[in-house]
Amino acid sequence: MLLLALLLIPAATAVASYFARRRTAMEAVNLAGFGAVFVAALALGARVLAEGTVSLWNGFFYADALSALVILLTTSVALVCSTYSIGYLRDDQQSGALGEDASGREQMSQLRMYYTLTPLFVFSMLFMAVANNLGVMWAAMEATTLASVFLVTFYGKVNSLEAAWKYAIIGGVGLSMALFGTLVAYYAGHSLSGSEALSGLNWSVLAQHAAQLDKTSMRLAFVLILMGYGTKAGLAPMHTWKPDAYSQAPVPTAALLSSAMLNCALYGLIRFYILTSRCLGAEFPSHLLLLFGLLSMGVSVPFVLVQTHYRRLLAYHTIDHAGIMTTALGLGGALGSLGLMLHMTFHTIAKSLLFLCAGNVYQHFRTNQFADIKGGVMRVMPLTGVVFLMAMLAIIGMPPFSLFQSEFLILRAAFDGGHLLTGVLFVLFGTGVFAGALLHVGGMILGPRGDAPAVARRPWRDGSLLALATALVVIGFWVPGPLLELIRGAARVVSGQ
């Protein structure tokens, strides 16, 4: 029932928003819906901790610690973003960013689209996390793209059309490879499952019989899946849609894309990694993952260094972190898996916080360029400035923030596992990103005050900023017991121990 509630609540939220007449009604419906789904995710986490796995309808829906963690992260980001977007979209409406029209009808339809598609987007992400059938998981992943394409074109500008086109086409090609991979995996298990065709693609069934799967087919399947879900995760060289989509989409959507959807794409990859490593041994998938992971980290370095556009900077940062997590998955073992899960949790908080800060800065200065802001964010908008700087320090892995711990853990996994080259490159690329990000963002936030006007009160946006910032600081020193237990459980699912 709990699993069903996780899907029904966002679906109902979307329907209710679609039929809502007033802006305040849409806001309230979204807030209530995402609040409820967050509570359901907490309940699911508690149940998974108590019972191990939860399944429904003969194993059609299935959740273990890994799915529960991904769901918890998705719903918490969604809740914060829905709070934030109330203030964000009201500001857009007042400042005319939604386009001027006298009757306000067009603005209303734009808002309706946003408040309807966002719950649908979250719905498809949650569907992906609770689907046991790998084919259904694929369909849900494709649905995340379809639901978010028109969120990317929200502002209807020429640039956002270009971004959405790249996003839809590159995503579509990537996912067609993922579908092929899913199909080949089905074939690999087809000969053994025989007549029970309905559960033949169920992950839990395939994972039990992983050793008997056809080895050649699984090899091909994993390569295709890595390319496919890797495209959705934005691994290099399939990352090119990412900076465009993240910089053109409304900020709350970008926050969802860069944290929750990244997690979902990695989640799909992890599920196949588990199957493949049980079937072929960890060596084959691990080499490929390390290659793509390190490549993504490496590719993002020059772009971070020369970036002039702060939302694109954050996007390249996400590519870097997708690379870090893929590398962690490639390192595998108890240590690598734990590092991966911790990093996923910490990155989700820090990256969505960064995007929300960037949104605050953008709405105040109305420019995306570092050069036009010329420093002084800290003095104009103290809260945003402090939080932005803090989140930036956190995400580049400065102690005492949490991402330092997870990156350190991943690094230890690299050296313990004898992956010397991986460890060295990891440090090297990390340093490059560190320098680039600190240089740009530091320059924007610190420094003397420019001639920007004073900031108005913004309770919705600053409230959500504070909530995430508090979570980021607290989690650096103390991870709540049940959450840590869930993370450890998820890591055990990944490493198979």
Added chain:
Amino acid sequence: MLMMPVLDLQFGERIVTLMAALVLVLQIAMVAQRWIVIHIRIFAAQSFFLAMIAATIAWYNHAPHIYIAAGLTLVVKVILVPILFERLVKKMEIQEEIEPIVNGPLSILIAGGLTLVGYVVAESFYRPDEAGLGHNALAVAISLFLIGFFTMINRRKALTQVLALLSLENGLFLAAISLTYGMPLIVELGVFFDVLVAAMVLGILVYRIRESFASMDVSRLRRLRG
């Protein structure tokens, strides 16, 4: 005498092979096609033969769930998507020709080469002990997939890229029915739903790109860089 062959497995194999060959020929015709409306109709014809292959395999293997997949192909890819796209073309008043990046004869040669690759890859899946239909079809499926990729790269017009993406998906469908006699029904339904929604979403996007750029030439989408 006329009724006999219908029950013969070898005869079924021949029908499937023949229709798979037709599907492949249509895919190559798409590579060289210069008019967008004809491109859409070739896609519809290709999807029609695909549905027929699915129905044939369903008949010989007594697998009723493949009939549903065949019916869905017929409804979604032969009727709905082509109608949708032809309307779009009419609404946008496109007259201009499709300009491929690589010229016609060379792209056909490349498509031929990719077909060869498809056959080589499909060999590794061939299991002589496993009697069944559609092992030629797998080679065709992989070729469709590869040629679809090539067409996507080779085209500048937004709508033709969408058609190439859909023909690539046709390759996947063919692979699914020839490898495993289709995916589980629920997956099949999900995939068809996604294809239909994707066609609509991409159609709307194409229309809006056309409005904003006064062209669907995606090589003009070059403002976002770095």
